[in-house]
Amino acid sequence: MIDQYAERWALITGASSGIGKEFAQFLAARGMHLILTARRENLLNELAEDLDRRHGTQTIVFAGDLSENDVPQKMLAEVQSRNIEIELLINNAGFSVVNDIANTDTDTVLKMVDLNIRALTELSYRVLPDMMKRGHGSIINVASVAGFQPVAYMGGYAA
Numbered sequence: 001m002i003d004q005y006a007e008r009w010a011l012i013t014g015a016s017s018g019i020g021k022e023f024a025q026f027l028a029a030r031g032m033h034l035i036l037t038a039r040r041e042n043l044l045n046e047l048a049e050d051l052d053r054r055h056g057t058q059t060i061v062f063a064g065d066l067s068e069n070d071v072p073q074k075m076l077a078e079v080q081s082r083n084i085e086i087e088l089l090i091n092n093a094g095f096s097v098v099n100d101i102a103n104t105d106t107d108t109v110l111k112m113v114d115l116n117i118r119a120l121t122e123l124s125y126r127v128l129p130d131m132m133k134r135g136h137g138s139i140i141n142v143a144s145v146a147g148f149q150p151v152a153y154m155g156g157y158a159a
């Protein structure tokens, strides 16, 4: 049986480490071409070289800070300029702030909201219409069980 993902493209946010990197390794092994994004370009390039060598798939690296408002759109413009259809979007980039509110830097919390919520929402809304027109495509949003309950010292992240 032909893998539904082979020779198609996935965009993975937060691919330089952790869960996002695992997704990249798993999907490249299934023959998927990848757009990898995160801030640490050197780690993305190392991963891209490793995947290309091991699986012969294509990998594009886009380094950027997704909590900056214009970055998601810039990244998608780059994807579009290469005529790439995104079959699978994995919204994985994210971080948490753990502290009592009095000792929490508000700007850091706002960056967290911009990354965990804003970038995820923007990428989903910009990618979904083409998937719907084509009649296929998927989005995976990596979240947390913290989202199911209020969590002490992680109020913003859990919300």
Ligand SMILES: NC(=O)c1ccc[n+]([C@@H]2O[C@H](COP(=O)([O-])OP(=O)(O)OC[C@H]3O[C@@H](n4cnc5c(N)ncnc54)[C@H](OP(=O)(O)O)[C@@H]3O)[C@@H](O)[C@H]2O)c1
Binding pocket: 013, 014, 015, 016, 017, 018, 019, 020, 037, 038, 039, 040, 041, 064, 065, 066, 067, 092, 093, 094, 095, 096, 115, 142, 143, 144, 145
């Ligand atoms: N690990 C857990 O126990 C756990 C539990 C529940 C949910 N989660 C969620 O799972 C996702 C992945 O977590 P993980 O454990 O794999 O963490 P991780 O290893 O820290 O990975 C986070 C990824 O997001 C990227 N990232 C962070 N800030 C970014 C920014 N401003 N712009 C672009 N990319 C950014 C990081 O790359 P750069 O630093 O290179 O930018 C990294 O690739 C997160 O959304 C996290 O909230 C994790």
